Amino acid sequence: MDRHNYFRIAKLTEIALPFRGNAGSMAAISLAETSSSDDANAQVQGNSSSTMLMSQSTTTTDLSTVSNGDGNNSSQYDSKQIYDMEDKFELNYKRLRDDLKKINYEQVDKEEKLLIKQMADIEAQLQKHLPQTSAIDARSREVKTTFELTNAEFERARNAAKRARQAFEKIKKERYDRFNALYEHVSTCIDDIYKSLTNSQAAVACLTAEDAEEPYKG
Numbered sequence: 001m002d003r004h005n006y007f008r009i010a011k012l013t014e015i016a017l018p019f020r021g022n023a024g025s026m027a028a029i030s031l032a033e034t035s036s037s038d039d040a041n042a043q044v045q046g047n048s049s050s051t052m053l054m055s056q057s058t059t060t061t062d063l064s065t066v067s068n069g070d071g072n073n074s075s076q077y078d079s080k081q082i083y084d085m086e087d088k089f090e091l092n093y094k095r096l097r098d099d100l101k102k103i104n105y106e107q108v109d110k111e112e113k114l115l116i117k118q119m120a121d122i123e124a125q126l127q128k129h130l131p132q133t134s135a136i137d138a139r140s141r142e143v144k145t146t147f148e149l150t151n152a153e154f155e156r157a158r159n160a161a162k163r164a165r166q167a168f169e170k171i172k173k174e175r176y177d178r179f180n181a182l183y184e185h186v187s188t189c190i191d192d193i194y195k196s197l198t199n200s201q202a203a204v205a206c207l208t209a210e211d212a213e214e215p216y217k218g
Helices: 002-012 037-044 048-061 076-086 105-129 133-198
Strands: none
Touching: 002 076
16 A cells, blocks of 8 residues: 555656556556555645655665556555556666665665755755846846837837838839830930931931939939
């Protein structure tokens, strides 16, 4: 029962346990409650760091996993099936410290308390190095506000440039159309005028625009 509850705690708290080959998996751990699951539930609701280290240290007591369950209260027959199933699973102790591999059952509690204290010390050190979230949030809001103001100013400038471009293109087209109308009229009449001036039908006069896009230049 203790094995099942320890593994149930590991699954509920998302502690990945190392299994040996195909002899078990986290998915195979049953969440079904057995007669001693009330104690397990109390442990899950306790300190998460303590739960993690307890699960790690109890791997030295030859724990095994069980098959999937539905989380409901199991009958005695179902509990027996779970316990029989978990006897077939094995944990891989390769990553466990050598000194922890040699301790006996009576030393587990002592090592557990030591590991819990070490974890608490590490967490305390990490907390000292964490930046103040309030300062980060304030800075983030400031940066966001600056970005929004800058972006709004950019959009206004872009729209103003677009309107100026459209106005310029409109005036440019009007200028081209007016010049081109005059140019076509002069181009049509200049040949006849030149022939009259030279009294020769062989004489030829024509106009050629140097710049087809902006013929009014020059």
